[in-house]
Amino acid sequence: MTTPQGTAARNTRQRSAVATLLSQVEGFHSAQELHAMLRDRGERVGLTTVYRTLQALADAGDIDVMRPPGGEQLFRRCSDGHHHHLVCRTCGRTVEVAGPAVESWADRVAEQHGFVDVSHTLEIFGTCRECAAGR
Amino acid sequence: MTTPQGTAARNTRQRSAVATLLSQVEGFHSAQELHAMLRDRGERVGLTTVYRTLQALADAGDIDVMRPPGGEQLFRRCSDGHHHHLVCRTCGRTVEVAGPAVESWADRVAEQHGFVDVSHTLEIFGTCRECAAGR
DNA sequence: GCGTTTTTGACAATCGTTCTCATTTTCAGA
DNA sequence: TCTGAAAATGAGAACGATTGTCAAAAACGC
Ligand SMILES: [Zn+2]
Ligand SMILES: [Zn+2]
Ligand SMILES: [Zn+2]
Ligand SMILES: [Zn+2]
Numbered sequence: 001m002t003t004p005q006g007t008a009a010r011n012t013r014q015r016s017a018v019a020t021l022l023s024q025v026e027g028f029h030s031a032q033e034l035h036a037m038l039r040d041r042g043e044r045v046g047l048t049t050v051y052r053t054l055q056a057l058a059d060a061g062d063i064d065v066m067r068p069p070g071g072e073q074l075f076r077r078c079s080d081g082h083h084h085h086l087v088c089r090t091c092g093r094t095v096e097v098a099g100p101a102v103e104s105w106a107d108r109v110a111e112q113h114g115f116v117d118v119s120h121t122l123e124i125f126g127t128c129r130e131c132a133a134g135r
Numbered sequence: 136m137t138t139p140q141g142t143a144a145r146n147t148r149q150r151s152a153v154a155t156l157l158s159q160v161e162g163f164h165s166a167q168e169l170h171a172m173l174r175d176r177g178e179r180v181g182l183t184t185v186y187r188t189l190q191a192l193a194d195a196g197d198i199d200v201m202r203p204p205g206g207e208q209l210f211r212r213c214s215d216g217h218h219h220h221l222v223c224r225t226c227g228r229t230v231e232v233a234g235p236a237v238e239s240w241a242d243r244v245a246e247q248h249g250f251v252d253v254s255h256t257l258e259i260f261g262t263c264r265e266c267a268a269g270r
Numbered sequence: 271g272c273g274t275t276t277t278t279g280a281c282a283a284t285c286g287t288t289c290t291c292a293t294t295t296t297c298a299g300a
Numbered sequence: 301t302c303t304g305a306a307a308a309t310g311a312g313a314a315c316g317a318t319t320g321t322c323a324a325a326a327a328c329g330c
């Protein structure tokens with residue numbers, strides 16, 4: 001969740017801008033979307049830097065990364081702790097869900113097959129009530 | 136699992152070649168890898184066609200598609216029925232796993248939030264026994 | 271066979287992401 | 301505050317997987 005290495009990370013205007021934006025915006029957004037939002041706010045941050053910063057935040061576990069089946073990766077600041085997402089295919093509405101049973105199941109299955117250092121990805125997709133109604 | 140539409144699908148040498156290859160090869164492979172394998176076998180199939188055929192097979196549910204965190208999508212003919220994969224991060228060794236409890240949990244969670252037409256993706260990653268030993 | 275319809279495939283185009291590298295910024299000392 | 305080594309930035313090029321284009325080739329009901 002925090003910086004693991006020994007090398008010093010420096011505070012820059014750009015990193016603050018990205019972090020601040022992520023803390024104020026709702027839901028998942030692509031790197032390019034976030035870049036555009038920063039531009040609209042008058043913050044001048046290069047696209048490359050947005051990518052690099054998001055990468056670093058993701059590596060540090062400070063943000064969530066989701067890779068929907070047919071698109072680019074999406075980023076989101078989200079609540080602490082391990083959890084998964086229920087995403088509407090149509091409108092993108094997202095609900096965070098926790099599933100302790102799933103976590104232990106995944107670990108147990110991996111362990112039974114001799115795997116160590118286990119992690120997993122899990123996303124649930126569907127059509128939300130609103131989108132199902134308006135059709 | 137089978138062709139749903141009413142339009143006729145034609146039998147071509149290329150589609151047979153891809154299907155045959157998938158039925159004989161082990162594990163997950165990218166479209167480009169499969170294309171290269173076909174070339175090595177002397178089968179002349181365009182890369183575009185390989186992509187299209189894999190796409191169709193995936194849409195029909197006849198093959199499995201996996202999108203590992205940092206790479207291209209991988210394809211694999213696999214056993215019938217819904218299941219997930221336990222993949223070694225180092226050597227790519229793959230184990231198919233079934234988790235009825237997870238399935239019903241996902242459906243239940245989605246339902247509780249008013250979502251319909253639910254699907255999900257779940258992959259477990261880890262280091263297999265062999266790879267953990269040789270290190 | 272014939273003709274219509276689908277499929278193919280070489281190539282261009284797209285698009286998200288990463289690389290390059292010269293310039294700018296940070297920040298721990300002095 | 302000043303300095304300089306190290307880190308960070310960003311414009312643009314490069315990359316790599318995938319998709320689009322469209323004329324030529326194959327499939328198949330008749
Ligand atoms: Zn989990
Ligand atoms: Zn499978
Ligand atoms: Zn392994
Ligand atoms: Zn499942």
